Amino acid sequence: MIEPLLFLWPSFLVAVCLVGIHAYFGIQVLARKVIFVDLALAQIAALGATVAFMLGHPAQSAATYGYSLAFTLLAAVLLAFTRAWGTRVPQEALIGVIYVVAAAAAILLIDRAPQGAEHLKQILTGNILTSGLNEIAVIVPLYAAVGLLHWLLRRRMTGTGALIWEFVFYASFGVVVTSSVAIAGVLLVFSFLIIPAAIGVMFASTLARQLAIGWIVGTFTSAAGLAASFNFDLPTGAAMVCAFGVALAVAGLLYPFLRGNRQNALRVATATARWTVTTILAAAALQLAAAPRADQPLIDLIEVAVPSLRTLYFTRAEHATFVDASEYAERYRREAEQLNEVERRNRTQGVAFDDFFVARISSFLKSYGEMRKGEQFVMGEVRARARERIRWSVSLGLLALALLFAPVSWRRLWTRTSSCPAWRDRRRQNPVFARQCSRR
Amino acid sequence: MVLRFAVLAAWLALLSPAFAQQRLQVVTTTTDMRSLTEAVGRDLIMAVNLVPASMDAEDYQPKPQDVLRIKNAQMLVRVGLDYDLWVDRLLAQAGKPEISRGGPGYVDASFAIAVLELRGMSVGPGDGHAHGSGNPHYWLDPKNAEIITGTILEALARIDPANAASYQANRSAFLARLGAKLVEWEAKLAPLKGMPIVAYHNSWPYLARRFRLDFVGFIETKPGVPPSPAHLAGIVKTMRERGVRILVREPQEPERDVAFVASKTGAAIVKLAASVGALPRTDDYISLFDANIKALTSAAAKQ
Numbered sequence A: 001m002i003e004p005l006l007f008l009w010p011s012f013l014v015a016v017c018l019v020g021i022h023a024y025f026g027i028q029v030l031a032r033k034v035i036f037v038d039l040a041l042a043q044i045a046a047l048g049a050t051v052a053f054m055l056g057h058p059a060q061s062a063a064t065y066g067y068s069l070a071f072t073l074l075a076a077v078l079l080a081f082t083r084a085w086g087t088r089v090p091q092e093a094l095i096g097v098i099y100v101v102a103a104a105a106a107i108l109l110i111d112r113a114p115q116g117a118e119h120l121k122q123i124l125t126g127n128i129l130t131s132g133l134n135e136i137a138v139i140v141p142l143y144a145a146v147g148l149l150h151w152l153l154r155r156r157m158t159g160t161g162a163l164i165w166e167f168v169f170y171a172s173f174g175v176v177v178t179s180s181v182a183i184a185g186v187l188l189v190f191s192f193l194i195i196p197a198a199i200g201v202m203f204a205s206t207l208a209r210q211l212a213i214g215w216i217v218g219t220f221t222s223a224a225g226l227a228a229s230f231n232f233d234l235p236t237g238a239a240m241v242c243a244f245g246v247a248l249a250v251a252g253l254l255y256p257f258l259r260g261n262r263q264n265a266l267r268v269a270t271a272t273a274r275w276t277v278t279t280i281l282a283a284a285a286l287q288l289a290a291a292p293r294a295d296q297p298l299i300d301l302i303e304v305a306v307p308s309l310r311t312l313y314f315t316r317a318e319h320a321t322f323v324d325a326s327e328y329a330e331r332y333r334r335e336a337e338q339l340n341e342v343e344r345r346n347r348t349q350g351v352a353f354d355d356f357f358v359a360r361i362s363s364f365l366k367s368y369g370e371m372r373k374g375e376q377f378v379m380g381e382v383r384a385r386a387r388e389r390i391r392w393s394v395s396l397g398l399l400a401l402a403l404l405f406a407p408v409s410w411r412r413l414w415t416r417t418s419s420c421p422a423w424r425d426r427r428r429q430n431p432v433f434a435r436q437c438s439r440r
Numbered sequence B: 001m002v003l004r005f006a007v008l009a010a011w012l013a014l015l016s017p018a019f020a021q022q023r024l025q026v027v028t029t030t031t032d033m034r035s036l037t038e039a040v041g042r043d044l045i046m047a048v049n050l051v052p053a054s055m056d057a058e059d060y061q062p063k064p065q066d067v068l069r070i071k072n073a074q075m076l077v078r079v080g081l082d083y084d085l086w087v088d089r090l091l092a093q094a095g096k097p098e099i100s101r102g103g104p105g106y107v108d109a110s111f112a113i114a115v116l117e118l119r120g121m122s123v124g125p126g127d128g129h130a131h132g133s134g135n136p137h138y139w140l141d142p143k144n145a146e147i148i149t150g151t152i153l154e155a156l157a158r159i160d161p162a163n164a165a166s167y168q169a170n171r172s173a174f175l176a177r178l179g180a181k182l183v184e185w186e187a188k189l190a191p192l193k194g195m196p197i198v199a200y201h202n203s204w205p206y207l208a209r210r211f212r213l214d215f216v217g218f219i220e221t222k223p224g225v226p227p228s229p230a231h232l233a234g235i236v237k238t239m240r241e242r243g244v245r246i247l248v249r250e251p252q253e254p255e256r257d258v259a260f261v262a263s264k265t266g267a268a269i270v271k272l273a274a275s276v277g278a279l280p281r282t283d284d285y286i287s288l289f290d291a292n293i294k295a296l297t298s299a300a301a302k303q
């Protein structure tokens, strides 16, 4: 328990700092409807760094930061002065263009200097796990200064004032994004920016409350993402982005219950859930009927969870073959692993194997691989045949189950059609029939 | 005066297309294969590599010029073992059966190599390679150069039988030089025997086997996926327990992740080149080992 905490607390502190400033900028960005502006600014900063790199400056030098900053400020000017576009062409179009052109230009430059490719990738991928106190020492004063500036100019930062204030907004945002993307990567910074802000805006109307909600949600989600990343052995950045996605989904599900008509929300939610189940079941039924030998995602998933389910549709002989083949496949895998381990240990321990012996190990490994492939083919074939046999009965069963889940009132449908069937429509001119139908 | 004319004449001859045409045109996927092909072909061939030095050959994006290079080539040397899969698409596009699989000018250099870490089709735990054809970094065992140059020699003699004897002599001279160097390298690396080392990517099993080096762990678990915190914590723990003092990084690998592990453990970062040309002073196959072994021994001496 102590070990993960020791390992993760610097990343958590960095995440809290990043959430702090990005939740604020996120609210501003949502209000201005320039959602992808951080990607464009990050890419422009990376282009600046690439130019510096091409001119011979080392990766983490003052000159490189200078070029990054200059390019970002240039982009800020462009963004501030094209706000007026909004009436005819959405500004988001320009942001997209800045992003793709900056990315393409960087690729063109890097093509001349292969060793720069990794450098460019590093600017944009980051790794929050390997960041810590060094980064905090830089970003805390920087973000505090930017925050203070925005607090002093809080009446000007509405997005409706003079162009100069728009420039200040984009320039300071560019400075923040340039530093944060290098630490956490584009994906995670985008999540920090948009998701806490979106949840804040969803549930509150004043800036202070939106910020408070964003900060709380962002901090807890970051902690959850980090914990999941450690527990389930996942890459940290990607795990955190997914955690933020889940947070937004939960907020979106809660929203109608907390803010809207509760009963209506419940009804819509139930209907959605039932339609989803119906669609999945019907699709699985069709897939099984149409292509019984192909992948059956639903059935495969259920079989992975409950392997004994196979006994329901395998014959006894099929089941025996299947189990036998899977045991042999596993045995070959284990033996190959053991052989690999013997070879690995022999690199440093004992008398070194000569080259012929190693070649023999290598060909043994190859044979084990082939034999294992053979067993897996047998398993697939047995399963495919069994599924072909039950194709019609099971897909009909699945279809019936799908109909059962469908949120349609069968009784009403039934009574309506039986009391006023279509073939009677021809007698519609007869007023007696018409009245009977409408009365029912 | 005469000398000046001679120099001028030689220079013109070098430039003239007729002279270039006389030399056998060879395309290799990586710089390592190019260096080994040149060791056999010397001035009888003209070799170009498709992937620039220090670029990751596994996710290389071919350029239009590459199709042209393939079209003009009479021989192709590839690493194989799923290391340069993209070349199949290029070959299909260029439509050159004579240098495609089965053709006389096609060389898969992994032929007859004793492949390490074969895992069938699945990915083993903690292995840095996405595909199960075994670890493809086999050129990092200098002894394997014997097999690789043998395969190259066979193909060169097949398409250019007139010069077969020269190719044979070139290869023998190269192997003699390599053999002498191997003795020197083994002596230099003797103090590192059994010294635990951690690397970013699992490029080194062949080098480890030849020189009895002990790579105890890797920072990267799958190519292109950042390490998880549990894995990093495990690596740091292993390094502390086993007293790992050397951390190997290739120039194209993320600096930050390696620096992070180094700062947690106090190990020294050693930059090694897994390919010819990836670092300064690694201009050919032999100097690649010279540079790597110098870097390793000087890091070990500082401990």
Ligand SMILES: [Zn+2]
Pocket: B128, B129, B136, B137, B201, B202, B203
């Ligand atoms: Zn590799």
